[in-house]
Structures are given as structure tokens and as C-alpha cells.
Amino acid sequence: MARDLDDSTPLETRDELIAYLESGCKPASEFRIGTEHEKFGFYEADCSPVPYEGERGIGALLHNMQVLLGWEPVMDGDDIIGLVDPTHGGAISLEPGGQFELSGAPLHSIHQTCREVNSHLAQLREVAEPLGIGFLGLGFSPKWTRAETPRMPKQRYDIMTAYMQKVGTMGLDMMYRTCTVQVNLDFASEADMVKKMRVGLALQPIATALFANSPFKEGKPNGFLSLRSEVWKHTDADRTGMLPFVFDDGFGFEAYADYALNVPLYFVKRGETYHDVAGDSFRDLMDGKLAKLPGVRATQSDWVNHLTTIFPEVRLKKFIEMRGADGGPWRRLCALPALWVGLMYDGTALDAAWDIVKDWTAEERETLRDAVPATALKTPFRNRTVQDIAKEVMAIAHDGLKRRAAGYGGESDETRFLEELCEIAESGVTPAERMLEEFHGPWKGDIDRAFEEYAY
Template sequence: MSTRVNGPKSPVIESRNELVAYLEAGSKPESEWRIGTEHEKFGFNVKDNSPVPYGGKHGIQALLEMHHNCYCWDPVREDGNIIALSCTDCPIGGSISLEPGGQLELSGAPLKTIHETEKELRQHLSQVGGVARQLGIGFIGLGFSPKWTLQELPLMPKERYRIMKRYMPTRGKRGLDMMFRTATVQVNMDFGSEADMVKKLRVGLALQPVVTALFANSPFTEGKPNGFQSYRAEVWRDTDPDRTGMLPFAFEGGMGFERYVDYALDVPMYFVYRNGRYIDVAGSSFRDFLAGKLEALPGMKPTMEDWADHLTTLFPEVRLKKFLEMRGADAGPFDFLMALPALWAGLLYDKTSLDAAAGLIAGWTAEERQTMRDQVPRLGLKTPFRGRTLREIAREMLALAEGGLLRRARNGEGEDETGALKSLIEVVETGRTQSDRLLAAYEGPWGGDINQLFKAEAM
């Protein structure tokens, strides 16, 4: 989740049209399209596989401070606590931030190619991994915490998370699990116009359950198999219906920036940030804020920074800001972290592939898309769809992505970008996901001991 950094105040918003213009300003010529990859991972104490606290000599605070001292990334603090690091001048830097339960997130820079993404990821894992080892901390990439209970996990010292923690249980049964026990990898993609945005949004939403199946990597809860391919995806089904889901309105006539703004205006807010403090307005609408009718802040109207903040608190399967965020995948090991940006770049950044993907999903009904989304957490690639399974649709999807990457022809050291799809091609050809692999290890060489996972899967 985003971390607010103090800066110059933006002007007060006077009309809904300004909100629409904010999204529309994200449109870019194809030459400026970039790929931004974000991933989260769970830290653990190597000595006993317990969660890493925020404070203490071997905690997350110490890790961030040491990373700052070693690599000169700029610290971001809240109430004196370091909560993030940024490297805005680094060509492959980005920022490092904390999710509610201490999951460490790299928000990568917008990059031109998958090759640059690989360099960025390797640099990050080398730097943060080197610091972590000195503190006795390891990292694993899974979609859901494999061992820890909610009660065991720390709360990071960010006021927005305290507000969310209070509000989440009022809107769903699994909101706290989402905050504290899930981890994801997502990709941010650009669009060229309103029509291009709509086409990419629809393709992204319709195919997101297929991506969930391909990247399924969360088969354990509190040390035992949970019966799911992607328990992370299941948790999102009961988190907060106001701000999650498949956005069926995106497939209706008249879809565009205005329609998304109207949706966002009525999604309940969490907070307003003023004078370095987060003010709890959970449950109020941005529409009321725009009219100066927030009960907690009577007469106050929002700035564009408030709008940008609010957009980060919407969690549909594909999220629109000044770019599109593809949000349906479990976190995973290095090759899968590389595979997601390659998959979406191949599908969305090549006209032939995008048109073919749009043709693939044409005619799918809202009910069919929702049923697919509801079944995929448990069934994964075996999810039935129109007389086929998602494994077959995934094979077709990967072929389109591979063709798109070949036509992009972004070569690095003599190789194009298609090599990043190898792990997904293997999943489709074998029908064996990361969850299947982990379950086989648990039932076989690990002897039912979840602690073996931390040794085998450490990043």
C-alpha cells in the first residue's frame, strides 16, 4: 500500500471534472509506456521462523535503518518511525515500504523492458537480503502466511493501518487476514487513451482469475494445508465488497474515466491526511468530501492529493489510477516475480495480442466472470469454463503473450523478453502450480513440518 510523503500542498478540487481529468492525464504515447513491478514478501526470524517485529535490534526498523545507511536510500518517517525508503533518482530504484503485518514491499520504478525489471529485482534482493542476513532475518515469497496466526503478527507504526484495522471487520470477515497475512506481486501498465484504457481494463479484469490460477502459491494456513490453490485470492472474496471485485460496470456501454470516477466517489473512505496526521473518516464517501460535507471535517474540501490517496484504498482485481494495476497474483519466487510483468507486457503492449485477448474474452458474461473468480481460489487451473478448464485458457493466453513479446523485440544481451515466461509455460504444460509443488514437498520430504518451507523457499 502507498506511503504518503509530505510535499507541496495541491489546490482544492472544485469539480468532478477535475477528478476525471486527473485519470485522463495518465494517457501516454506508446513510446512512453513503462512497466512497474511491485512485490511483497514475508520476513521471518531465521532462528525460529517467527514473525519479525517492528522494533528491536533485529527488527524491521533496524533493517530499514541499516539499508538507509548502507545504500543511501532516503528514509520516510511517521512520528519518528522509519516506515519506508525511496530512491527517486535511481534509474532502477523505486521505493521500499511496509504492509500492515510487516510484509516488505518493493515498488519498482517504471521501466522500459523486462530486462531492466530483472536488474532492479536482483539489485533489491541482493541489497535487502544482505542487510537482512546480518540481522538474522530471512524472506519468503508466498501469497499467504504459511504458519502465523493473526495474533502473532505485529502492526506496523502507520496510522492509516490503525484506521483500516478498526474499519475492516465492519465490512467483511477476512479484511484483517488480507492486511496482515497476504502478499502479492502486481504490475502497473500504461494506456494511450480512454479507449485503450477501457480495452486493457476489460482484458485485465476478465483474465485476472486465470492469472490467479497460474500464480497460485498459498496452500497453507497456520502450518497445515488449507484446501486452496490460492488462499490469498479466497481471502479477498470476503474482505470489503465496497472496494473489491471484478467491476462488472467496466464491461457496460459508456465505460470510461467518468464511470470509474463515479464508482470511486461512492467507495467509502478510510482517512484524510492533514498536517502530518491521518484523520479517521472511515465510512464516509469522497462524494460528500467533494461537497464539503464530511462529518469529521465540516466545510473542508479535498485536494488532488486526497483524491490520489483515496484511489489507493480501492482494491478491485484491476485498479485504475494514472495507470492500470494488475492485482490478481500471489507473491512467489524470483522466476514468478519476473513472469508477471512479462505476461502483461506481452498481452497489453502489443496491438495484435491485445486485440486477440479482447476477442478471447468477448461474450463472456458478468456471471461467468464472477463464477470463474469464485471458483479459482480452490480449483486453480482445474476451474471449469465453457466446456474447458482455465488450464486451456491459460495456454492460449500465454501464446498470445509470447507472441506479443516477440513482436516487442526488446532484446537484452542477445535475448528477447520471452524467457521470463518459462515458469508459466511449465505450469501450463505440467498442470502443476507452485501450490502443488509445495504440497508435494509438505507431504513428502518435509514430513508434514511447515518449518521446512522456510529453509526450502527462502529468497
């Protein structure tokens, strides 16, 4: 997220929290696709990380991007930490370790998404190459230790860094050493939201397996195909996971609001200052009973900002975020929205996807999510494997995109964006496994080859 909101409209009742989520409902004709992706910056000369400071740092890179694009800068004190497109709604932001994120504009089709991705990467190269900076899309930083990884000057991240060490064993790795690609999708009604949340959560491990792309840590194989996904299991149990309550009878906006109310706060933002209230309750903020900010009550922006600090496998705001995939090369940046749009934006496809998962138990969903970081498509499930499920899911998504028939430039639909995923599903070989073959073969154990061969 490029910028935390600062809307001082007071919030006084739980109903207002629920109403905010419900206000995301819109007719299918207004559904849009928002794609976000992160990438690691590195110096091409020696594959070292890029700090924020200096003439060739991340701050200078952002400043030059601002000059090139004419977007509005986002500041934290005197530091530029992001850019916002005031016309179309896209944004560029920094993750804690300097991961460069594009939060794409809400678009109509995957064709537009692909053009957006290509334009962004071309613009980034234009300003990065003179600085000797390249960018790499992997799920986990393949070379640098946590101590070698830079820290971005954002108050929000200072608070999170201190808190993460109290609630999990790998929260700092999540913050500083992972990259993801995700897609944000709309819903028409509460019932539509519920169905999409359930299908998304159940099938998120399938997406994790298909996109598994983080087999290295500090220069060596790490024992996982998606270390990024494994890291999330050990980050903060209060705000992560598979949300089993979503499958309970009666789940809806109210139940998600109650869940979010119970997730501890990180901060309260007033003006340009982030007040550290990590671990305190949003309910106490509603009542003006925060120990560190007595008498301060919740505002609209507090709720919106708080929702961005919750990190389940599928997240609900005024739209739904699919969060289970490792970062990767540009082709797969378009493949992730193609997968979920094919499943979610066609009623027949959504029904078919629900038919696959509707009798899975909470225990089975959790077991699946726990297993795929290590074994990906080879993970056994009931009497078959994740690969078998993935092939079935890919066929449903393909048919969904075909029926959606969002064509462009002589193409009748968006199905071509699924081609690489279909190949992965058919072969049963993940991107991570292909990289491991290269590492043990032609790379001869030299992790710098990953930066040479997989940079954008």
C-alpha cells in the same frame, strides 16, 4: 505505496477527478513497466515473524537499508516506515504485518525489471543476514496466527484495521497475512485504457490460477491453492471485486471516477495527521460536509490517496494495476510483468486476448473468479478448463513479447521470462500443488521446510 501524498491543491469539481485519471494517457513510446512485490520477513533461527521494534526488527532493517542505498526515508511520526529513491522513482514500503514491499521504478523492459528484482534482493540480504532475517515469497503467511503477526506503526493501517472488522470477515487476514506481486502498465488513450481494463479483469482469474501459491495457513493445508485470492472475496465488497460496470457500453474515465466517488473513505491526511473518517463519502468531502471534519474540503492528494484505498482485481489510477497474483520466488516476480506486457503492449496480442474473453458474461467472469482460488487450473469453464485458456493466453503473451522485440545482452526479446509460467500452464500443476506434494512427502508435515526451501 510508500508515501501518501500531501498536495493541498483544492478540488472543486467532478471534472477534475476525471481529468486526473485521463492525465495518465501517454504515447506508446513512453510506456513503462512498474513491478511491485511483497514478502514476509522471518527470523531464520526459528521461522518466527519479525516485529517492527528492536535492534533486529523491521525498523532497524529499514534504517540499515537507508544507509546502504542513500534513499530518502519516509516517516510516520518518529518511525521510519519506508524509503523513496529520489533519482529513479522506486520505493520500499511496509504492509500492515511487516510485509516488505518493493515498488519498482518505471522501466522500459522485463530485462530491467529482472535486474531490479535481483539487485533489491541482494541489497536486502546484505542488511538482513547480519540480523538473522530471511524473506519468503508466498501468497499467504504459512505459519503464524493473526495474533502472532506483528503490526507496523502506520496511522493509515490503524484506521484500516478498525474499519475492516465492520465490513468483511477476512479483511484483517488480507492486511496482515497476504503477499502479492503486481505490475503497473500504461495506456495511450481512453479507448486503450478501456480495452486493457476489460482484458485484464476477464483474465485476472487465469493469472490467479497460474500464480496460485498460498496453500497453507497456521502450519497446515488450508483447502485452497490461492487462499490470498479467497481472502479478497471476504474483505470489503465496497472496494473489491471484478467491476462488472467496466464492460458496460460507454465505460471510461468518467465511470471509474463515479465508482471511486462511491467507495467510502478511510482517512483524510492533513500535515502528518491521518484523520479517521472511515465509511464517510468522498462526495461529502468535496462538499465540505464530513461529520468529523466539518468545513474541510477535498484536495488533489485526497483523491490520489483515496484511489490507493480501492482494491479491485484491476485498479485504475494514472496507470493500470494487475492485482490477481500470489507472491512467489524471484523467477515469478519477473514472470508476472512478462505475462501482462506480452498481452497488453502489443496491439495484435491485445486484440487476440480480447477475442478470447469478449463474449464472456458477467456471471461467467464472476463464477470463474470465485472458483479459481480452490481449483486453479483445473477449474471448468464452458466446455474446457482454465488450463486450456491459460495455454492459449501464454501463447498470445509469448508472441506479443516476440513482436515487441525488447532485447538485451544477446537476447532478441523477453520471452524467456515466461518459461516457468508456460511450464505451469502445460503441466496443469500450480506452485501450490507442488508445495502440497512436498508437505505431504519429504517435508513430513513440517511447515518450517517452506521457509528453508522457498526463502529468497
